[in-house]
């Protein structure tokens with residue numbers, strides 16, 4: 583039971599962190615070749631691993647801030663942390679690793695999280711799927727490498743991304759005020775919520 587609780591807490595925190603990372607999307611048009619993580623060609627494997635590392639590093643930085651806000655302030659306070667603290671922390675982490683990291687979704691809360699063009703068709707085609715039915719991908723973008731990893735909704739996300747009945751009035755109020763174009767609702771546990779992405783220059 584204890585192990586289960588711990589596993590859940592860790593999963594929640596990591597997923598939550600994914601929620602709070604964003605960066606301006608780049609614009610890209612050409613059709614691109616993509617690979618599953620398992621089938622990534624050897625020359626792209628180190629980029630895949632760097633991206634995975636960056637997703638985790640951002641998480642480790644945000645975890646203490648976010649868990650504290652959720653535990654002490656509740657979801658309304660956590661919305662503020664998502665908005666005001668996650669971005670500078672993510673920018674900092676991105677600068678350190680030297681490539682762009684962001685998240686996106688078919689149902690966006692913040693329009694600034696729009697997908698980079700190379701990921702757009704995957705975002706559109708995977709809309710409405712279960713997290714278990716999508717896999718992380720590596721994209722060969724010519725002079726750059728794109729990496730994308732699914733973000734799956736779990737129970738705790740639903741207090742801010744669930745149905746109308748699941749969102750508290752005060753959460754609805756703060757969302758209405760800060761995200762007037764919010765579409766990121768109506769998710770259930772297990773649903774694909776969105777994607778983590780990274781874009782790395784080839785060396």
Ligand code: HEC
Pocket residue numbers: 594597598599600601602603604656657658660661664665685686687689690691692693695733734735736738739740741742743766775776777
């Ligand atoms: C306390 C409320 C709250 C909770 C709980 C929450 N989120 Fe969010 N989520 C937000 C806010 C606010 C944003 C917009 C942040 C921004 O301005 O970039 C957001 C944005 C996102 C985004 C970026 C795409 C978009 O719509 O802009 C993803 C992906 C996401 N959340 C996934 C999750 C997942 C998965 C969980 C659960 C593990 C979760 N969120 C839990 C409030 C929350």
